[in-house]
Amino acid sequence: xxxxxxxxxxxxxxxxxxxxxxxxxxxxxxxxxxxxxxxxxxxxxxxxxxxxxxxxxxxxxxxxxxxxxxxxxxxxxxxxxxxxxxxxxxxxxxxxxxxxxxxxxxxxxxxxxxxxxxxxxxxxxxxxxxxxxxxxxxxxxxxxxxxxxxxxxxxxxxxxxxxxxxxxxxxxxxxxxxxxxxxxxxxxxxxxxxxxxxxxxxxxxxxxxxxxxxxxxxxxxxxxxxxxxxxxxxxxxxxxxxxxxxxxxxxxxxxxxxxxxxxxxxxxxxxxxxxxxxxxxxxxxxxxxxxxxxxxxxxxxxxxxxxxxxxxxxxxxxxxxxxxxxxxxxxxxxxxxxxxxxxxxxxxxxxxxxxxxxxxxxxxxxxxxxxxxxxxxxxxxxxxxxxxxxxxxxxxxxxxxxxxxxxxxxxxxxxxxxxxxxxxxxxxxxxxxxxxxxxxxxxxxxxxxxxxxxxxxxxxxxxxxxxxxxxxxxxxxxxxxxxxxxxxxxxxxxxxxxxxxxxxxxxxxxxxxxxxxxxxxxxxxxxxxxxxxxxxxxxxxxxxxxxxxxxxxxxxxxxxxxxxxxxxxxxxxxxxxxxxxxxxxxxxxxxxxxxxxxxx
Numbered sequence: 001x002x003x004x005x006x007x008x009x010x011x012x013x014x015x016x017x018x019x020x021x022x023x024x025x026x027x028x029x030x031x032x033x034x035x036x037x038x039x040x041x042x043x044x045x046x047x048x049x050x051x052x053x054x055x056x057x058x059x060x061x062x063x064x065x066x067x068x069x070x071x072x073x074x075x076x077x078x079x080x081x082x083x084x085x086x087x088x089x090x091x092x093x094x095x096x097x098x099x100x101x102x103x104x105x106x107x108x109x110x111x112x113x114x115x116x117x118x119x120x121x122x123x124x125x126x127x128x129x130x131x132x133x134x135x136x137x138x139x140x141x142x143x144x145x146x147x148x149x150x151x152x153x154x155x156x157x158x159x160x161x162x163x164x165x166x167x168x169x170x171x172x173x174x175x176x177x178x179x180x181x182x183x184x185x186x187x188x189x190x191x192x193x194x195x196x197x198x199x200x201x202x203x204x205x206x207x208x209x210x211x212x213x214x215x216x217x218x219x220x221x222x223x224x225x226x227x228x229x230x231x232x233x234x235x236x237x238x239x240x241x242x243x244x245x246x247x248x249x250x251x252x253x254x255x256x257x258x259x260x261x262x263x264x265x266x267x268x269x270x271x272x273x274x275x276x277x278x279x280x281x282x283x284x285x286x287x288x289x290x291x292x293x294x295x296x297x298x299x300x301x302x303x304x305x306x307x308x309x310x311x312x313x314x315x316x317x318x319x320x321x322x323x324x325x326x327x328x329x330x331x332x333x334x335x336x337x338x339x340x341x342x343x344x345x346x347x348x349x350x351x352x353x354x355x356x357x358x359x360x361x362x363x364x365x366x367x368x369x370x371x372x373x374x375x376x377x378x379x380x381x382x383x384x385x386x387x388x389x390x391x392x393x394x395x396x397x398x399x400x401x402x403x404x405x406x407x408x409x410x411x412x413x414x415x416x417x418x419x420x421x422x423x424x425x426x427x428x429x430x431x432x433x434x435x436x437x438x439x440x441x442x443x444x445x446x447x448x449x450x451x452x453x454x455x456x457x458x459x460x461x462x463x464x465x466x467x468x469x470x471x472x473x474x475x476x477x478x479x480x481x482x483x484x485x486x487x488x489x490x491x492x493x494x495x496x497x498x499x500x501x502x503x504x505x506x507x508x509x510x511x512x513x514x515x516x517x518x519x520x521x522x523x524x525x526x527x528x529x530x531x532x533x534x535x536x537x538x539x540x541x542x543x544x545x546x547x548x549x550x551x552x553x554x555x556x557x558x559x560x561x562x563x564x565x566x567x568x569x570x571x572x573x574x575x576x577x578x579x580x581x582x583x584x585x586x587x588x589x590x591x592x593x594x595x596x597x598x599x600x
Contacts, residue, residue, distance in 0.1 A: 033230070034139075034146070034166040035196065038101040038132045039070050050126070051094060059085040059092060066098040070105070078102035093122030097129055104136060107296070109384075112136055127156030131166065138170060139298060146170045161191040165200050172204050180204045195221040199231040202238070211238045211579050229258035233268050240275055242579050243554030249275040266297040280561025283413035289405065301326060301378075303403060304388040306395040310402035312410040316342070320351040322401035324376055324389055329357055329517075329536040333543050334558070335404045337424055337567045338411040339368055353398065355389035362518040363540070367425040418566035423545025431522035435508070439526055442481045442506045448593070449485035449524065449541070450505060451532025452493065466533075466551070466582035468493045473583075473590040474531070475503040480593060482506065485523070485530060485537050487514035513537070524548075529596070531589060534558065542568035549589065554579050 037043060044067055051063045066081035082099035085092060100115035116133035123129060134149030147170040154163040164187035172180040181204055188197045202217035215238050221231035236251030252275055256268045273288030291297055303324055310321065321342065325332040343352055351372070356364050358375035365373040374391030392398065412418060439447050452468060475482065475497055482505045484494060497503045511519050517540060524530055524541035531549045532538050534556075542548040548571045552559060558567065565571045574592075576585040 034135050034169050035162050036131050036135055044071050059088050075102045075106040093119045127153050143170050143173045161187045161194050165196055168200055177204050177208050195224040195228050206238050211241045214238045229255040240555040245279050262296045263298050266291045266294050274557040278555055278557040286409040301385045301387050305401040307398045307401050310400040316345040317347045318349040319399040320397055322353045322398050323404045325356040326403045330539040332356055333539040334567055341411045359517045363521050415560050415566055420569045425543040427521040427525045427544045432525045435523045435526035445479045445481040446528040447481050447483050449483045449527045449530040451485050451538050470582040470586050472501055473586050475501045477590050477593045542571045551585055
């Protein structure tokens, strides 16, 4: 195999020791990201100086031409020159380094990773190679590998505030917030006027749920550099969480006017979509939401579909449409709110195929019997998340396809467009009757299902769920028979309710609350009420029309600028007065529970 072909060969994450990762939800995230640009003017000047010191006269002109091409952003020429140099000397680390930079700038991350690794092995004294490879690993979601590379870089550059920042970001994203602060503390002491470090410190606090503290540090970053778009964007996210939606939107749009990098602009556009929707600007918000599908968006899911993509102006009458579920499990349920409208638009001569998470297939097939429902498949290809509909055999029968959230742009452009339907999913009636019989075995009293967390509490997601201790006033409402509806490992909380609150949370027998979602839907409908935070189960219960109380948070975009959940007209929303102030909301839930059941 020639050097040119080997440099461009596919590289799997497993072959490089990179772990597989789940698809990231399309949500606004912090821009306390790693920094460094291998193709910056300063970096390229340093490379030129290093090339001048090489004892490689035969390829030096090619290396210089590669640098010149990168300087003018001609990434293809830079790649070609680097490859030509490698044809003459495949052990030249500088040529591999230039190839890595060219492929990264062209968006070919899999080849770039291989080239950076080759360069690091050949010129280990060039610490910038480790930093650049770390940046790429970080971008591809390989945070543990990025951490090790940044540690290597920091060992070479202990006084570099950028090195400390990058390491702190990798540590923060693994949930080790205290360690991230300890990495940043000496760097800030040595560089108190560096806005980058204050911004990253703010992101650590926001990930922990301390939004007011985070705003303080974002303010300091902006005091030092009023044009620091990432800090302005991050302050907007924190303000949204605090319920200051108008101020948050101002920050986000100001940041978008300053940002240059396309991936960062798309991330901010996604944040703006949430802000617009939260403010009631629903149509423009759904338009912005399309940023999640752009290839340059860091968390984009790439859909494998061989037919034309649906657009809002497409005539659906008589067409065969493929809808592919996206985001998390709860999102797939939420977005299915408009499937009845889509079926109506397709008409009697049209056809709908639904690709959803495999655990949802039975529930969705019953709910939409005229549709064909199958399971989508998601996998990683060189750090890119790919989703397919493998059960579709004949793609020629499909006229159009679309991710399931995109038709919101057409069917849900205002609050009034959300119909007052009692439900849009249908639980199995026979299993509902079965569970009503089983629930008679539970302690006497109204049967109230409890949901207090999500399976995915990584990163900053935990900040949107109260500590279990906050449930005390609800659990102590007398006369209620509490039923566990919480999937995942919850034995510790159930034991704590018994020992600390004197409450037995009844465990329904013979059901897998995580995987048997069709039966979960039936059990939800058999209960008198389900109470909890928004997670997959509460979305299923509400979509099936079961009585559901959902504890929301300030600035939640799913409320569409209202104090309710238009997706689920029968659901009641309880809202803390401020971010993280759970006690008043829990007291309100407890009082409502007493009033509803005339007990206590």
